[in-house]
Amino acid sequence: MPASIPRYLLQTAQRLPDKVAIISRERSATFGELLHEALTTSQCLREIGLVPGDRVGICMEKSIDQVVAILGVLFANGVVVPILPRLKGPNIRHIIDNSGMVAVITDTDRLGEVKEFAGVTRLITGHGAVTEDWPNLPYMRRFVQALNGFDRIGNDNAAIIYSSGSTGRPKGILIAHRNLAEGADICAEYLGTGEDDRIGCVLSFNFDYGMNQIWQTIRQGCTLILHELALPNDLFSMLARERVTALPVMPVFLTKMFDRRLKVDTSRFDLSSVRYVCSTGGRLSADMIADMRGAFPTARIFSMFGLTEAFRGTYLPPDKLDAFPTSVGRAIPDCQILVLDESGEECAPNAVGELVQRGATVTKGYWNDPVNTAKSFRQHPRFPGETLVYSGDKVYKDENGFVYFVARADDMIKTKGFRVSPTEIETEVLRHPEVVEAVAFAVPNITIGEDVACAYTSADGKPIADAVLKQFLKSQLPNHMVPAILVHFDSFPILGNAGKHDRKVIKQQSFARLGIAPPAHAA
């Protein structure tokens, strides 16, 4: 069967029409219903003029309606572009402009913040009550019979996911239908996800990891249970009540699930149904592993790693976790991880080189950005005609082929499951009238990955009260990007020539003043 999610959904809905595919707080939908809603949504979108290849933004709360909107765009031969709610104006504007978006599907709660972009793109609500002001999919669907005009092949564009880079605005990663479909097959294979599984989904559908749970559900005919993790007791009672078998998380979720201050007693919940817990997006600490084992004694634990440019790269088989706890594991099925030296030769075991990935999950490049695409998506003489992803990340492989992370390619700050660009932080800090210079950097914090920190100098040489500066930044930046730590400098040390800030020294001095040890490179 040609690889695409719409074809997988057609197949599964024919095989299991009455099986519950997805459950949320408000409602549930069978595979038959999901297919019907996706098809009728695609027809609505065609009726308002969507043509194949058009980019459609999705800015919605996690819900079945959000899944339907995503699938509807795919069935309409469009390209899905997730927009993280509360991203704030300039970034939304960038994503709309850069992707050439023709419409944004949003919901009533988010309409207020998205409305200001109505001049540049069409707004549709995918959720909620019928309004006269905005076209509304639940209303439009009543007048439409299901039609199947899906004509995309595996190589066609399916989605663009914007991800922060260390410089400038977020880059859009262009994903083919084939990438999504094969991502579902590959993950289901090594995780062992099957028809009987019930996936507890705390992840956001604005990123590839969360979306992949939809794709696996559709491919395998299992059931997806949506949950917004705010308080751990609610999550654990949902897991027990719904008899969840599979739980994909990130380290930042684990920190929250096992937050000692919230007095969670997992022994009160019957969590014996959980077969596996998988995690990506940061290193698992020994405490996190112990907490998972305590709460889910029968679950297999998968530690995973991936580049956004290739969705997923490695996983550590659960039975290797104790022997190789600091390894990110080995390549996922149908992909290969190479460790290359500067001349492009493969490194000997334990020698550090650049992580390069080839295989089914390698995406098509950056949307509308040939310069950066040419930098990261390149050919290698050993694999003529094939495009590989060059990560820039420094890693090594041991004698057993297990991969170990050494250093990231860039200065990106990883906080609360987000990749945050220092440049974006600095841009906003510099908008404060008293701030003269700013340098943002990461401070390790195992509970959330890293804290965002920012050093600055001021016009009158006096520190700005933390509360005042943070309050100012909160109006400009999403919460996860507001620096947790602010460090005032009388003046910044300058690198020898060209008057560039010596970021390294600024960071070192900040660490010294904060009384914390500088981050050691993980070996």
Next chain:
Amino acid sequence: MSDTTDTIDILIEYIRKETGFEGPLAADDDLLTAGVLDSFNIVSLALFAQERFEVDLDGDDLVRDNLAKLSSLAALIERRRAEQA
């Protein structure tokens, strides 16, 4: 002014300071759904409430149904205050 109204005012002041949210905040709004609170600062809110009102909230209290609306959080605080006084 009732105790509950005072409690809600104090909670609102904290939320505005913590989140920078300047829009309207009604006692019966679901602040998670509305996007005023996220999964991180709802925890901070719970911890603030315990400290500020000197009440001990146990695991069963710290659930979405009690914390997502100011009215239900204020009611919980009043309840625990009465019991623990």
